[in-house]
C-alpha cells in the first residue's frame with residue numbers, strides 16, 4: 589500500500605513535475621508573414637547598431653553634457669533722458685545696469701517714472717488705487733493700510749483734484765503719478781551693447797573653452813560687434829539686434845519692459861580642432877512687462893529725510909549655458 593500511495597502522491601501531489609522530463613519542441617512555421625516579421629526584427633536591431641550607434645552618433649564612447657559655466661556681463665553706452673519737471677539727465681552704465689557687477693541675469697533700464705522729493709508725511713492717495721477712493725471720511729478708517737496702495741489711512745477723505753476724492757494717507761508723499769510717457773525715455777538704449785564673457789568647463793574631460801577671442805589686442809573688444817559669420821568670436825551684442833532676434837521690436841519692448849532669454853549652446857567634438865568649438869547663440873522672448881521700484885535717499889539742510897523714487901521699466905536678460913562635449917571612439 590505504501591509504494592502505491594507514493595506513486596499517487598508523485599503523480600498528482602505537491603511534488604508533481606519533479607520526475608517529469610521536459611524538452612523544447614521547435615515548431616517550423618511556413619508562414620511568410622511570421623517569417624518576414626522575424627527577419628525584420630533582426631534587421632531592425634542590426635540597423636540600430638550600425639546606423640544610430642556607429643554612424644549617426646559616430647560611435648562616441650563618452651559624452652559630458654553638464655558643463656560648469658561662468659558668465660560675466662557688461663553693458664555699455666550712454667543716453668540722455670528728458671524727465672518731466674527735472675530736465676535732461678545723462679544715464680550711463682552705473683545708472684541703467686542692475687546689478688552693476690553683471691552676471692547671468694542683468695537688467696537694462698529703458699523707461700522709468702521718477703518721483704522726486706518724496707518725504708514721510710500725509711497726502712491724498714493716488715486715484716489709480718481702487719481701495720483708496722472715497723466719498724466721505726467713514727470710507728477711510730484711521731490706521732488701515734490701503735490695499736495695493738501707498739500708505740496708511742489717516743481717517744480723512746480729501747480732494748485729489750477737482751474731480752476725484754481719495755483717502756488721505758500717511759506715507760512717502762507726494763505719491764507717484766503713474767502716467768507713463770508714450771515713448772521709452774532711454775530710446776538710445778537700442779544701440780547699447782552687452783558684452784557676455786562665458787567660460788565653460790567640462791569636468792569629465794578637463795576641457796575648458798571661452799566664447800571670447802583670446803587676443804592681446806586691447807582694441808578688439810572696443811570695436812567689434814558680434815556677427816555669426818564675420819566675427820563669431822566677438823561676444824558683444826547690440827541690444828536692438830538681440831531684441832529683434834527674439835522676434836520683437838525694440839520700441840515696443842522698451843516701453844513696458846520684458847524679459848529676453850539668451851541661450852549659449854556649446855556642442856564640441858574632441859575629434860576636431862579646439863578652435864572649431866564655438867558656441868551658438870539664440871534669443872527668445874520670455875515675458876512681456878517687467879518693472880520694479882527703487883529709491884535713492886538724501887537729507888536736506890534741516891536733516892529731513894527725502895528720497896527720489898524710480899519705477900524702472902526695462903529689459904531683463906536671462907543668460908543660460910548648455911552644451912556637450914563628445915569623445916570619439918579610439919581609432
Ligand SMILES: *[C@@H]1O[C@H](CO)[C@@H](O)[C@H](O)[C@H]1NC(C)=O
Pocket residue numbers: 715716748749750751752
Ligand atoms: C483727476 O485725476 C484723475 C486720475 O489721475 C484724472 O483721470 C482726472 O482727469 C483728473 N481730473 C482733473 C480735473 O484733472
Ligand SMILES: *[C@@H]1O[C@H](CO)[C@@H](O)[C@H](O)[C@H]1NC(C)=O
Pocket residue numbers: 672765766767
Ligand atoms: C501726471 O502726469 C501727467 C503727464 O505728465 C500729467 O498730465 C498729470 O497732470 C499728472 N497728474 C498729477 C496728479 O500730477
Ligand SMILES: *[C@@H]1O[C@H](CO)[C@@H](O)[C@H](O)[C@H]1NC(C)=O
Pocket residue numbers: 775776777778779
Ligand atoms: C542707433 O544707431 C543708428 C546707426 O548706428 C542710428 O541711425 C540710430 O539713430 C541710433 N538710434 C538712436 C535711438 O539713437
Ligand SMILES: *[C@@H]1O[C@H](CO)[C@@H](O)[C@H](O)[C@H]1NC(C)=O
Pocket residue numbers: 794
Ligand atoms: C586640467 O588641465 C590643465 C591644463 O589644461 C592642467 O593644468 C590640470 O592639471 C588638469 N587637471 C586635471 C585634474 O587633470
